Amino acid sequence: MRAHGWRLGWKRARVAAAGFGVALCAGFAFAAPPQAQAVAVPVATDAAGALPASLQDFDAYVENVRRTFDVPGIAVAIVKDGQVVLERGYGLRDREANAPVDAHTLFAIASNTKAFTAASLQMLAQDGKLEMTDRVIEHLPWFRMSDPYITHEMRIRDLLAHRSGLSLGAGDLLYWPTTDYSNREVAERLKDVPITGGFREQYAYDNILFGVAQLVVEQVSGLPFERFLQQRIFDPLGMAETRYNSDHLQGLTNVATGYAKADFKDLVPAPRMTWANVGGAGGIYSSVHDLSQWVRAQLAGGVYAGEGEQAKRLFTEERQRQMWTMLTPIPVAKPSVPELAPAVPNFMGYGEGWYLGDYRGRKLVWHTGGWPGMVSRVTMLPEQGIGVIVLTNAESGAAFNAVTMRALDAMLGPPAYDWTAAYAAARAKQEGKADESWRKHLEARNAASKPSLPLAAYAQTYRDPWYGDVVVSQQGGKLRIRFAHTADLVGTLSHWQHDTFQVRWDQRWLNADAFLTFALDADGKIREARMQPISPLTDFSFDFQDLRLAPLPPKAADRP
Secondary structure (H helix, E strand, C coil): HHHHHHHCCCCCCCCHHHHHCCCCCCCCCCCCCCCCCCCCCCCCCCCCCCCCHHCCCCCHHHHHHHHHHCEEEEEEEEEEEEEEEEEEEEEEEEEEEHHHHCCCCCCEHHHHHHHHHHHHHHHHHHHHCCCCEEEHHHHHCCCCCCCCCHHHHCCCCCCCCCCCCCCCCCHHCCCCCCCCHHHHHHHHHHCCCCCCCCCCCCCCCCHHHHHHHEEEEHHHHHCHHHHHCCCCCHHCCCEEEEEECCHHHCCCCCCCCCEECCCCCEEEEEECCCCHHHHHCCCCCCEEEEHHHHHHHHHHCEECCCHHHCCECCHHHHHHHHHCCCEEEEECCCCHHHHHHHHHHCCCCEEECEEEECCCCCEEEEEEEEEEEEEEEEEEEECCCCCCEEEEEEHHHHHHHHHHHHHHHHCCCCCCCCHHHHHHHHHHHHHHHHHHHHHHHHHHHCCCCCCCCCCCCCCCCCCCCCCCCEEEEEEEEEEEEECECCCEEEEEEEEECCEEEEEEEECCHHCCCCEEEEEEEECCEEEEEEEEEEECCCCCCCCCHHCCCECCCHHHHHCC
């Protein structure tokens, strides 16, 4: 395999820290009448309908970003002082159909959903139905982590702050790519996911606990999560285009197709996926038009209509203050390349569903989202009343960061800076490291070595305590691997060296090939198998390294 085959601009879910170089059918399934009449969104233009002077070259800039980072389509909205100053699409939502992106094109916003989940819990707290300091087990008595102390002390607020003691992306294979586990089953399996860090001790991004947060919303409100979002957030804000999960996209045409670089090099359509089992972490599809209304309400302290005592609110300013208060500090790293130095914050941390930091000395609130074939970013400078939304249909955090930073500068007025070149330099460095990692694997390989056992001996069912079964079978003289609960995780094993095999997935857009190593006991029988991603560019949600695969006796393999 060619070394450059491991390249990808920026990782899908790992884009959460990349911004600073620190690195759904027509109608809603459970739609109800809105609680309050939605307000028309004002669009600020001059008499001729032109953009502000600082954005005159913005269209050309975004087109250059698309070409530089090979992104088919980008949608952008910019909000200032309660008005939408720009709202438009660039490029194609579907290359095969030659269909353009516009301000109403729906994209998967992935982890930008987390802010909606945090707001939902705060709104229930505002209703007096829970406290953010309540123990999770007070509302979900069956909830368990693998550590009894953490189980007992986990509070509602802890679910939203990435400080549980789980490692980066731990347990994500329970839903990623799409699995057949339900949301409740994913949450129940947390009891077997290993804890590797101290509780409330350090930042480690997770998704699973936002799925637990979703279950708390449902338990306390008595509503399915999608209905709660529709009634309490989407309808009041007039977010008529927004859908919860791809299950509700049937009949809609203005939906972006996501694109991934198969084998890190060839841009291909990625299949539309659903996160119905962990929707609170990343289940929403939306447009920049609708998200501009969400951002306007955020910048207005929760107000979406009216003024003063007559104002209609999603939540109070105090509730928003809590969401925007740092709970988990994040160390500020040096920029990956000197060109990104202007983006490095003075501080960084995580609140409730939002990253917190500063840009050019101004408070910054933001989040990103990653999905197969789509990545996005929502950013606010609250004190300046500025909001920027960037949705894309390719896996390039470099692209959405370059657009976001240019938009912020246009609204703030500092000297022009070439963010496209800066993020291109960072991407090139990242690709170089991936190439070097592959070269080291090749140099360390003993290609003349042989497996310790006949191939048929490796063909067994293996079980991990938290994921479940992984089946290795022999077919036509080759070993095949299949993750029992994940339809897309099917591939071929080829001998690498000794008792290590290379896993090459049939779905090349996954970009998640791995090494699978078998360990033998003193009698030459397989004791366990361990996996690890091959490329450092593989998304961290493929947490293969956390699996502990033990072979099952034949009869046990027939039981779940």
